[in-house]
Amino acid sequence: MILVPIVVVNVVILGLIVFVVKKLLLSDTMKAVGTIKQVEAEVRKKEETIRMEIDVHEKEFLTKKTEAEAALEEKRKVSEAEVTKMKENVLNEAKKEGSNIIEQAKKNEEKFRQQLALDMEDKAVDYAGQVFQMVSSDMMSVELNKALISELLDALEEIDASSITIDGDGAEFTSSHPIEPDQKNRLEGLIKDKFGLEIKVEEKVDEAVLGGLILKLGSLEIDGSLRNRYQEAVTEVKKSA
Numbered sequence: 001m002i003l004v005p006i007v008v009v010n011v012v013i014l015g016l017i018v019f020v021v022k023k024l025l026l027s028d029t030m031k032a033v034g035t036i037k038q039v040e041a042e043v044r045k046k047e048e049t050i051r052m053e054i055d056v057h058e059k060e061f062l063t064k065k066t067e068a069e070a071a072l073e074e075k076r077k078v079s080e081a082e083v084t085k086m087k088e089n090v091l092n093e094a095k096k097e098g099s100n101i102i103e104q105a106k107k108n109e110e111k112f113r114q115q116l117a118l119d120m121e122d123k124a125v126d127y128a129g130q131v132f133q134m135v136s137s138d139m140m141s142v143e144l145n146k147a148l149i150s151e152l153l154d155a156l157e158e159i160d161a162s163s164i165t166i167d168g169d170g171a172e173f174t175s176s177h178p179i180e181p182d183q184k185n186r187l188e189g190l191i192k193d194k195f196g197l198e199i200k201v202e203e204k205v206d207e208a209v210l211g212g213l214i215l216k217l218g219s220l221e222i223d224g225s226l227r228n229r230y231q232e233a234v235t236e237v238k239k240s241a
Contacts, residue, residue, distance in 0.1 A: 146183070152224030156190050164195070164220060165219075166219060167219040170218055171197075173187075173214070175213045176207055195217065
């Protein structure tokens with residue numbers, strides 16, 4: 001009979017122990033669960049913070065990327081504009097240079113034509129002189145020379161020398177044939193009367209003059225030669241042509 005209470009007591013004690021152990025275990029479990037939940041909450045909070053930071057960085061990256069693309073596009077447009085301007089400048093310079101070359105070529109062509117025309121005139125005068133020398137006899141040349149000099153002296157006699165200024169004191173007389181004594185004396189007298197110069201006429205003979213006389217007194221030149229008449233005739237023929 002005594003064993004039954006002891007058993008009951010043991011059972012009760014065992015139950016109490018089990019209860020206490022369960023309670024202790026449950027309390028630790030709840031604490032652990034609470035700790036786990038707290039850790040999870042902190043982890044979630046950190047994850048949210050990290051996610052927000054990532055979003056901010058992504059937005060900043062997109063903003064900077066957009067700004068960089070816009071700046072790059074602007075630079076591209078500026079570069080294209082500069083290249084276009086450079087091309088236009090190069091083309092304009094090339095056109096200008098081309099125009100200058102063409103203009104210079106035209107000027108050179110005109111100079112060449114003028115020089116060619118002058119050369120042709122000189123050739124025409126040379127040919128006329130050669131023809132004259134071939135078809136005229138010595139007597140004809142002498143008589144023509146005298147006639148041309150007489151015309152020059154007559155013209156010199158008609159000159160109003162008051163309006164003529166002679167610079168320098170040099171004198172030169174060129175004729176195709178020696179001047180006749182009477183014509184030489186008349187020429188010296190006219191020079192003295194018209195210009196007040198005492199000059200002894202010493203002529204230079206040059207067959208290229210063809211006939212007549214070229215008179216030079218300082219800066220004054222009077223060309224009464226046959227060659228000069230041919231030259232004037234060629235010029236007039238060219239004008240009429």
